[in-house]
Amino acid sequence: AQRVTQPEKLLSVFKGAPVELKCNYSYSGSPELFWYVQYSRQRLQLLLRHISRESIKGFTADLNKGETSFHLKKPFAQEEDSAMYYCALRNSETSYDKVIFGPGTSLSVIP
């Protein structure tokens, strides 16, 4: 079964410290993964997707098929990075498309 896990419910780091939000997935096909973010009082929005191989707001994420992971990283955390982060997997094995979300990690960056 397709599944996304995020082992940390809460993560606190100091400003300027590196941050890594973990994401693991189980999927039998070729995965397509995303990170969505929800800032305080804002709607859930896409942060980045693995196929784009881009850095958004200093964040990067590398798909590791061997470890079935898609961890989100940033070398120097900023206060404005405090938010709820969701890892998501696209399930393309059905006749239509759907996105499955992990439980989320709440990141708190301490000034």
Added chain:
Amino acid sequence: ETGVTQTPRHLVMGMTNKKSLKCEQHLGHNAMYWYKQSAKKPLELMFVYSLEERVENNSVPSRFSPECPNSSHLFLHLHTLQPEDSALYLCASSHENLFRVAGELFFGEGSRLTVL
């Protein structure tokens, strides 16, 4: 208005009431979704509409009834709900290509439902 708009933002209802949640998107998308966000569970996909056709009913109880009259509007009709149905209900939309592969999901701000 632009983006995805959900109304009402907050709703309190009794178990015998009938109410509806509304979602509207002004992005020209052709797929719309209802997700449920509870305090103790991940985002749960409830329903998917692709080109106004329901393509997913994720084992959702019949007390939730979706309706998609056109590609811009999505409703969730609620009746005889239970207190455990209290949650944040999120609507999202996306653009699907010919192969039904969806692009980025655009979310509304959600409707916070409390069932007494």
